Amino acid sequence: MLRFLNMRMIKYFSIIIFAFVLFLQTKAQSDLPLKYRLFAGGRYSSLLAPNDSVDVSPSVTGLGGLSLVYPIKDRLDLDFGAEAFFNKGVYNNDVKYRNAYLAATINLDWKPISYFSFTAGGNLAFLVESSLMGYYAVFGNGAGVSGALKYPMEGYQSYYGSLQFGFKLDLHKDVCLGVEYTLLLNDKSVPLYPNFNVKLTYTYDPATIQNRKKSKSQQALKADSAAKDLSKSALFIMLKSYKKQIDNAIEYEKMDLANKIIISRDEENTDIMLGFDLEFNYCPVYYFYIDDLNKILNRDFEGVLLNHDLKVDTTIHFTDSSFFIGTFGFAIQDTAISYSHSSLYKNGFNNAEGYITTANKETNYSNYGFIVYDDQLKILPKPFPRFISSYYAFAKRTPDNVAKLLNKKLHKLHH
Numbered sequence: 001m002l003r004f005l006n007m008r009m010i011k012y013f014s015i016i017i018f019a020f021v022l023f024l025q026t027k028a029q030s031d032l033p034l035k036y037r038l039f040a041g042g043r044y045s046s047l048l049a050p051n052d053s054v055d056v057s058p059s060v061t062g063l064g065g066l067s068l069v070y071p072i073k074d075r076l077d078l079d080f081g082a083e084a085f086f087n088k089g090v091y092n093n094d095v096k097y098r099n100a101y102l103a104a105t106i107n108l109d110w111k112p113i114s115y116f117s118f119t120a121g122g123n124l125a126f127l128v129e130s131s132l133m134g135y136y137a138v139f140g141n142g143a144g145v146s147g148a149l150k151y152p153m154e155g156y157q158s159y160y161g162s163l164q165f166g167f168k169l170d171l172h173k174d175v176c177l178g179v180e181y182t183l184l185l186n187d188k189s190v191p192l193y194p195n196f197n198v199k200l201t202y203t204y205d206p207a208t209i210q211n212r213k214k215s216k217s218q219q220a221l222k223a224d225s226a227a228k229d230l231s232k233s234a235l236f237i238m239l240k241s242y243k244k245q246i247d248n249a250i251e252y253e254k255m256d257l258a259n260k261i262i263i264s265r266d267e268e269n270t271d272i273m274l275g276f277d278l279e280f281n282y283c284p285v286y287y288f289y290i291d292d293l294n295k296i297l298n299r300d301f302e303g304v305l306l307n308h309d310l311k312v313d314t315t316i317h318f319t320d321s322s323f324f325i326g327t328f329g330f331a332i333q334d335t336a337i338s339y340s341h342s343s344l345y346k347n348g349f350n351n352a353e354g355y356i357t358t359a360n361k362e363t364n365y366s367n368y369g370f371i372v373y374d375d376q377l378k379i380l381p382k383p384f385p386r387f388i389s390s391y392y393a394f395a396k397r398t399p400d401n402v403a404k405l406l407n408k409k410l411h412k413l414h415h
Contacts, residue, residue: 035069035077035206039178041199043085059089063197067105075117079107083123100129107164115170119180122163166197174203223384226374227414230324234284235372236296237276238327239269239306241289266310272328273308275400282410286318296325297377325373328390328399367391370402385409 043061067081083105088098107121166180182195242265249258269287276285288296292304299321307313369389372380380386388402388409397405 035071035208036204037067037069037079037081037201038064038204039066039199039201040064041178041197043087043195043197045087045182045195059087061085061087063199065103065105069109069203075111077109077111079105079109079119079121081105081107083125085125099127101125102128109168117168117176118165119168119178120165122161124161162195164195164197168201174205174208176201176203219381220383222381224413226324226380226384227410229322230283230410231414232283233320233322233324234286234318235280235282236286236288236323236325237272238290238293238296238325239272239287239310240265240328241291243289243291269310270308272399273310275398276403277308279400279404280407282407282414286316286323290327297375323375325375325377326370328368328370328402330368370406372406383413385413 041063043063045059045061063083063085065081065083067079070078070080072078081104083103084101085103086098086100088096090096103123103125105121105123107119109117109119111117162182164180164182166178168176168178170176178197178199178201180197180199182197242261245261246258249255249261273287287306288304289306295301295304301318303312303314305313305316305318307316367389368391369387372384372386374380385406388397388406390397390402
């Protein structure tokens with residue numbers, strides 16, 4: 001089909017693109033809330049045959065184009081576009097055809113929910129180029145073809161209108177996948193030729209892009225501010241205690257199991273301590289068990305901070321009012337608002353495994369690693385290194401590797 005993109009087709013479409021770019025330059029000086037769309041996809045279609053005696057095979061072809069979108073009201077848009085599409089197939093099982101069309105389209109898009117929309121409208125398509133059995137013919141202004149072809153083509157329709165309706169599904173931000181059902185109208189205005197279009201569409205909305213840039217800039221300022229605050233305060237690392245497993249083992253008089261859990265816990269927590277002692281110098285680091293989270297949140301630091309023997313040390317004091325909390329665990333995001341302190345403790349921080357099950361829609365990860373929160377257990381804004389995964393490709397990062405990477409990212413952000 002690439003060979004069929006001849007100069008005439010390129011010329012017509014270039015004119016449309018030039019007019020589109022010119023309009024964009026004009027619009028830049030106005031306040032019209034327009035959006036712009038680029039789309040590409042495929043079409044399953046039938047060719048408009050000149051009469052019932054001609055058997056035309058269906059075809060699967062490519063399409064592409066661009067459009068201007070005017071928001072009529074919230075969730076309702078009017079879409080004006082230009083589209084190019086191509087088809088090829090067989091007449092009566094032995095005459096091959098290849099055609100190229102340009103179409104003007106108008107559609108109404110209604111978006112009842114955030115990720116799904118309905119579309120309905122119509123278009124007027126013109127046959128620009130056609131190739132039949134190696135013959136070459138140019139169509140235009142309703143003119144047909146006659147000549148020494150195997151089947152008479154007089155009266156062949158070189159333009160037609162169509163009605164179309166379908167739906168679009170948002171895939172990611174400005175990209176959506178659309179499916180349209182089209183009814184082609186022949187010269188007798190009889191809708192006999194069904195088509196299906198599948199389109200992948202990118203929408204450029206200047207207002208949305210501007211808001212994203214503004215939001216990103218604000219997040220960057222907040223992240224930088226958080227990094228500066230951390231450098232002047234401290235990082236409180238929450239360690240797992242496995243208290244429930246140990247208590248259950250003791251209750252059922254399984255002392256060997258209880259001792260195994262304690263030894264495994266102490267080895268795990270010691271590795272974390274040594275890793276951060278060796279590789280993290282961005283700010284002072286303190287350690288506490290997950291069971292004392294509520295005391296830390298209430299700024300009651302007496303009798304909860306641990307020494308390097310993993311014992312509570314009453315000689316360790318912290319008097320600053322600002323601090324951050326870090327821990328190894330899973331982060332599961334399903335809501336835009338962090339849970340309250342009591343809900344966090346109840347639904348995750350004190351479970352049997354000691355894993356975090358906090359939630360935040362902004363973060364799109366759901367794996368295991370080191371998570372950094374502010375002193376209210378809220379997720380910090382990007383580009384603050386709020387999460388360092390414990391896994392890289394197929395390898396696992398040790399606690400010292402995690403501490404080293406976190407330290408590097410914080411220094412880079414701060415400076």
